[in-house]
Amino acid sequence: MRVLSGIQPSGQLHLGNYFGSIKPNLDHVAKADQSFFFIADLHALTTVQDAVALKQAREDIILDYLACGFDPEKAIIFEQSQIPEHTELMWILSTVTPMGLLERAVSYKDKVQNGIPASAGLLIYPVLMAADILLYDATHVPVGKDQKQHVEMARDIAQKFNTIYKKDVLTIPEPVIREDVAVVPGTDGRKMSKSYGNTIPLFGDEKVIKKAVMGMVTDSKGPNDPKDPEKSTIFHINKLLLSDESAAKLAEEYKAGIAYGDAKKRLLEDLMTFLKPLHERRAKLTAKDAHKVLEAGKKRAESVARGTMAQVRVVVGLG
Numbered sequence: 396m397r398v399l400s401g402i403q404p405s406g407q408l409h410l411g412n413y414f415g416s417i418k419p420n421l422d423h424v425a426k427a428d429q430s431f432f433f434i435a436d437l438h439a440l441t442t443v444q445d446a447v448a449l450k451q452a453r454e455d456i457i458l459d460y461l462a463c464g465f466d467p468e469k470a471i472i473f474e475q476s477q478i479p480e481h482t483e484l485m486w487i488l489s490t491v492t493p494m495g496l497l498e499r500a501v502s503y504k505d506k507v508q509n510g511i512p513a514s515a516g517l518l519i520y521p522v523l524m525a526a527d528i529l530l531y532d533a534t535h536v537p538v539g540k541d542q543k544q545h546v547e548m549a550r551d552i553a554q555k556f557n558t559i560y561k562k563d564v565l566t567i568p569e570p571v572i573r574e575d576v577a578v579v580p581g582t583d584g585r586k587m588s589k590s591y592g593n594t595i596p597l598f599g600d601e602k603v604i605k606k607a608v609m610g611m612v613t614d615s616k617g618p619n620d621p622k623d624p625e626k627s628t629i630f631h632i633n634k635l636l637l638s639d640e641s642a643a644k645l646a647e648e649y650k651a652g653i654a655y656g657d658a659k660k661r662l663l664e665d666l667m668t669f670l671k672p673l674h675e676r677r678a679k680l681t682a683k684d685a686h687k688v689l690e691a692g693k694k695r696a697e698s699v700a701r702g703t704m705a706q707v708r709v710v711v712g713l714g
Contacts (some may be wrong), residue, residue, distance in 0.1 A: 398427040398571075399533035401475065403436040404452035405443045408459045409594035411579035411587030414635050415539050417463050419552055423537055430470040431531050431696065432460065437475050437482070437693070442590065458686040459598055462677035473692035475527065482698040484526040485519075491555050492522050509590060525549035530608060532566040532698050539578060546570035548680070560710045564703075573623045579635070580628045582611045595632070597671035598677055601667060608663045629655065633662045636669045636687060 400420050402412060424430045436453055443449045453474060465472060475481055479548045497503070500521055507513045528536055528549045536546045546568060553565040578586050581593030588594070611629055616622055624646040626628040632640035649658070708714040 396427045397429045397532060397534045398423045398537065399431040399433070399528055399531050399568075400537055401433040401438075401527060403435045403439045403442075403589075404449065404456040405635050406452060406462075406589040406598060407594070408456065408597040409490075409587055410597060410635070411581070411594065412630065413463065413597055414579050417460070417465075419537050421464055423535070424470050427535070429612055430588075431533065431699075432465065432470050432472045432636055433527065433696070434472075434474045435527070439440045441514060442511060444637050454685055455598075455680055457689060458677060458680045458682075461684065461688065462598070462673050467688045467691065471692050471695045472688055473696040474609050474689060476529075477689075477693050478697050478700050480697070481523065481526050483704060484530050484707060485523045487707060488525055488529070488552050489522045491559055492525075492552050492553075492557065493501055495549060496551060498663060502541075502547070506590065510675070511590060518533075521702055522552065523546045525552045528568050529553050529565045531696070532699070533568050534566060535571045535628065536568050537571040540572055541578060543570050547624070555672070558564060562710050564706050564710050565671055571587060575638045582612060582628070584612055584628050595666070597670065598674060604666065605663055607664065610689045611659060613655045616655075618656070619652040621652050624649040627658070629658045630702060633665055634660075636665045645665055691701075 398420075400423075401417065401651065402408075404417060417441060420432065421431075434453060434456055436449065439452070443452065457472065460472060462469070476634075497518055499516075500512075503517060506517060511517065524545050525548060528546070531707055538546055538550075547570065550567050553567050555562050556565055581587035581591055582595065583591070583593040585593060587589055596603060599607075611625075612631070624634075627649060631647065633645060637645065645661070653661075682713075705714065
């Protein structure tokens with residue numbers, strides 16, 4: 396089993412990244428024969444168009460990954476932009492990808508509706524994502540339910556390519572949907588996303604985290620009114636940090652009429668306790684650590700990428 400996953404350096408990592416992607420991926424590392432984790436900095440260009448900000452985000456995200464527990468000895472970590480085969484394969488795949496497939500992408504429609512400019516890059520985003528996956532012969536791609544369509548599109552594109560060129564060059568990947576990984580709500584109740592500006596940063600200063608938590612949107616119920624924990628964004632985030640037993644006890648407090656102000660204070664306390672070991676590991680890491688890990692990861696990743704592209708070039712007549 397070869398597992399691949401990626402994340403954009405488009406801002407600070409947040410709780411949604413951790414529980415929706417990073418934590419599940421850590422679990423997959425132990426099961427996989429080989430794991431690839433890439434920093435999707437080319438994808439980030441669809442939303443981050445500030446060179447200084449992107450450069451800093453690229454450095455921060457690798458240190459954040461390491462602080463979260465990624466072991467570069469067990470998983471290959473690299474930057475997408477440092478492997479030119481990603482864009483080469485993307486172009487070749489784009490020549491066999493039907494426009495209708497791209498126009499049906501739910502994520503494209505969602506992003507445009509939420510104010511992100513409808514650029515050509517945003518439209519062909521799924522083709523680059525397909526190249527990211529297919530370049531490394533990934534057999535399994537862990538994703539949340541909202542990203543399943545992208546993996547399905549990668550499957551469709553790979554099958555189309557193999558059919559047209561009459562050779563099974565590209566491995567057909569399987570999406571791995573973890574049913575126990577919920578979509579983490581943001582401070583406004585929507586999915587937590589940098590694009591929506593509703594995140595709780597994973598490595599932010601305590602004051603910043605406190606401001607995000609205390610500013611969370613609630614309904615109009617009074618301080619002593621019973622509250623449905625399943626309808627509370629505060630509870631949904633808090634239970635991610637607790638054992639099943641502790642979460643059940645907290646749910647009863649909501650039903651008994653906990654004030655939202657007290658619920659937010661409880662969340663903040665549990666959150667800072669949870670984040671403390673991650674922050675301590677992060678403080679010990681330096682830019683040199685990031686450079687060392689990325690250089691080693693690049694060498695290992697490009698070896699696989701070049702092997703795949705050598706086969707693709709021959710099949711399409713460019714070899």
